[in-house]
Amino acid sequence: MTTSDLVVVGAGIVGLAHAVDAVNRGLTVTVVDRDERAVGASVRNFGHACITAQTGEALAYADRARGTWLRLGLAAGFGVAECGTVVVARAAEEMAALDELAALRGHDEVRLLTPEQVAHRVPVEVENLHGGALLPRDLRIEQRRAAGAIAAWLSAQPGVRIRWGTPVLGVEPGLVRTGRGELRARRIVVCVGHDLDRLLPAVAEDAALQRCRLQMLQLRVPGLRIDPAVLTGSSMLRYPALAGTDGARALRERWRAERPDLLDAVVNHMLTQLPDGDLVVGDTHAYARTPEPWSSEQLDELLLAETRALLGRSDLTVVRRWQGTYASADGEFLRAPVGSGVTAVSVTSGIGMTTAFGLAPTVLDSL
Template sequence: MSDSSTASDLVVVGAGIVGLAHAVEAVRRGMSVTVVERDERAVGASVRNFGHACITAQTGEALSFAEQARETWLRLGGEAGFDVAECGTVVAARSAEEIAALEELSEDRGPDQVRLLAPAEATAAAPVSAEGLHGAALLPRDLRVDQQRAAAAIAEWLAAQPGVRMLWSTPVLGVEEGLVRTGRGSLRGRRVVLCVGHDLDRILPETADAAGMRRCVLQMLQVRAPELRLDPALLTGTSMLRYPALARTEGARALRERWSEQRPELLEASVNHMLTRLPGGDLVVGDTHTYSRTPEPWSSEELDRLLLAETRDLLGRDDLTVVRRWQGVYASAEGEFLRTRISPGVTAVAVTSGIGMTTAFGLAPSVLDSLA
């Protein structure tokens, strides 16, 4: 595959959702693009997630990227042929602290973005148990993306565009100005972006070290609940402790303080208990978080039982069947995004906060602007 004569305008290393977002943006700008990926298809964070574009719960730069990405998701869903639903998110509140956090967010963002729901409205919007329910909030701008199809569909769409090459099963060994060295030969590119997520330490270990990059490993479940229909994403009090727009509220701070005494197991496992629906109707249930440069390879049955117990309690259902179990993984570092100039025309890019699906299509234009 050695190709030292023809240079693409952009070489993208990595065909996960972050890499694909850069390729999509480059095509929009009329650039020639080569995407090189070590696997024969995307099998990492881009397919192991909730399929949830959590827009409203972001802040700052991430919120701006998420809003921009929303429009691209809606456009690409139609052009590339995968499901994108404007289903919104229901955030269930089962304590006084949680409803206070939602009220603070609604006051900050306004009723068009955060609509407060009484308990009866909440149970009508999502199949949650009415027992102990204080209310909820609807975040209507959030999206649901078919995560098991989206990356493959976008890659297929890209491959059909003029000036685009998709190179699969091709490991990248190193990068330098204007050149990407692979196991199949060298590629030339006027600009290069490395979008390899947590595997940055395999190619540029010093860059990963400087960023303090680790792997965040998630435990997740696919659960079957007979005759249950969940259209919006469903978040809980644990989500209020993780998503920044909610975590900064007084209600969330009070909730964390109470749980440190009453529910320490949720905090110790860094649980974000949330549910989304797959196209066939099963639920994606997650997740727990552990952080390490080199994670242990073992899953914890105790953590899976914790997630399942929380789900039974949230839905008021005992007839849940686990269909699949898996570990998600993403890059974790200080801040939400890593953008590091390696050499002239070469930049390493990663979403380091687990919000790649939410923000990648807004992040990519800013990166290409900086390269230009």
């Protein structure tokens, strides 16, 4: 039987964030995961720490997480780029939303761009380009390496054990029962994301937890280089700091008549570039407790059409297609006490990469 100060169930980014903070506190930690490596939302995302477009609690966590990402990138040896985000405005309502956010946040966080300045930073189609904004505090993270590199770094720290390929069968105060034996700890954090209902169904039901199913693409575009993340008008309807503006509300009303396809698919059309030059493009959203297992070619074609229009290019080759899944519930974060010293934690808004390293310290403080 293994005994630790803290057991973390789940070795995705949210679970690893709790383990990293525990190490910083000098605690002994055991991390347990059913798979051999992180294969869920922690690697299927954009690699985008979307800091500036958050509000309230999420913004505070994102601000705190930013410094941790920069330090971990150096310590664990994966890429974290301070390249910011360019938000492209192709309609008057979109530019109005950026004007409002800039007035609220100031030049250090939101730098308005002319159409020429946008085109200088990202190779977008200039026709109908109204301008844009640079969000300089956002980060681009090497998402397909980050979780594995952090786990390897943790494994090298004194007092840390990571048990891969170990399914968890039950959790109760002081005890985690696994398919490979029992783990004991005074503190237990359950970070299994959208699979919370598999382990703690009553907690998931109380939170009305659902799965948000995404469709995403990896595209090859010859000779293309884009350093920052790129957001579009559809992103302004998703991220709260922009969605709360009058400009975004006006855009949504216009799209009800002109672009219902984007609204029906709950599209957040954005892109980031991988180290090999391919683009990660997404995404669509569908919500259900048990989603349908099928991908929709129509949704992939919608994302492709939007990308062709954004870049003004037709030479896009699909390299990979995949579905992502994350937990969704009312509010952005689920923190549910399960018993003495046991807490279930999920980021329920698709911003785990952005906020987890700010959220984890508050959870451990509460324990």
